[in-house]
Amino acid sequence: MNSVGQIILQLLRYAVYTAVYVGFVSRLELFGAGWCFLYLGFLLFLPLAMPVVVQLLLAFGIGLTMDIFFDTGGLHAAAAVLLAFVRPWVLRLLTPRDGYDLQDSVNVHQMGAQWFAVYLGLLVIVHHTAFFVLELGSFRHFGLTLVKILASFAFTSVALLIVQLLFFSQRSGRG
């Protein structure tokens, strides 16, 4: 895919994830302690070969958008930038025996359930831990924060898995 098409596709994905999250998903709550950070799908399902700097900028952009809507200053942005920074490390950790193919993408059908589970689990846990600890600013209420992290982790992971199963075909990644 040429670069102009790539830019338009990413802008479209950004708009869709933001609209769905701000309009609808952000109001969902699991047991009063879990939220669905659906917009992480925008960052998690970016192409594998995208330069790190571009990923960081995109993470900062979408995080700041969420901060503007939910009055959190730079909280979403900080956690999202951390996620984008850790993502290449996790990808390196999970490299298949013969390296990534050119047409590989983050796709549960292509990479297998085990690869996808580890990838999603590690990154979402890192993001949620950073997010909720930063939000608290300290380690008070440790039990409550842990419950929030785990409940949100379950919610976000299941939602992103559903996104994968619904919108990603066997052949190539989209959405």
Add this chain to the structure above:
Amino acid sequence: MSNLFAFLFRFSGLLIFGLLEAVALYLYITSNSYHRAAFFNSANAYAGQVLERRMQVLDYFSLAEQNRRLLAENALLRQQIFRPDTAGREADSVALPPLPGDTLHRVRYRRTAARPRPDTLLLARRPVPSHDPVYPLVPARVISQTQRAVDNYLTLNVGTADGVVPGLGVIAAGGVVGRIKSVSAHYATATSLLHSKTTVSAKLRRDGTVGSLHWPGDDPLHALLDYIPRQNRLARGDTVVTSGYNAIFPDGLFIGVVDDFRKEADKNFWTVRVRLGVDFNRLSHVYVVHMPTKAERDTVEAHAGLKPTAEDVAP
């Protein structure tokens, strides 16, 4: 020089990461202070429009519930308007039944015991002036809010066009809600009572003891009342109202009732848990309250050296 560029290129990811993370954390930390102008919040016009459109859709799912609550509030307000003029009075003596042996069946009278502060209850019941043409009570709609984060905010659909400025108090039918933080032409962001930096000067209506209310950050239904001395006697169900000491809220506005209190071994004060009067889960209509004398009072207190500057008022 080329080595430097090679170095910069090699570690560009790390450098950009550090830079962006620093910017994000700076924005996050400064967003908590009251008087730092915050641009990146939902009071700006675009975010406000999106949130208002969302609220217009979501409104339809709770119309019946909102109408019921507004009716209840209207009924309460009407009762205050048409209060009989004997409402504040109290009999100075009560009638007792005749003595069993008294054949004349004479009714006896006994004076009621004098209450310790005969007029504080009436003062605390002071109605908020809603018809004052110069400083009106501005009705507003909550178009977005959180209640489960550590620092919670509300977005209201009123702004400078309606006479709202930063620092004003926000109240609802149930009691105190929060305080305006930043304003644009048609939207305002308010820090909720459920915010780690919000404190409200409060007092117990029964005996007038003044304390300070803050939210510990875990439970949206309860807050803590600090600085009630241990020698004070408390009772479950005591009413907690605003003290009127900080010129944000008028004196005597309902905040909540005492739910639980206990002594801690190493403190001189009670640990009092207050059940909040406002149900933040179902908050939809609020009022922004003006305090006509606030500016004058702040000036006087600044001149007297009680406050460092007029801008630096503690929340």
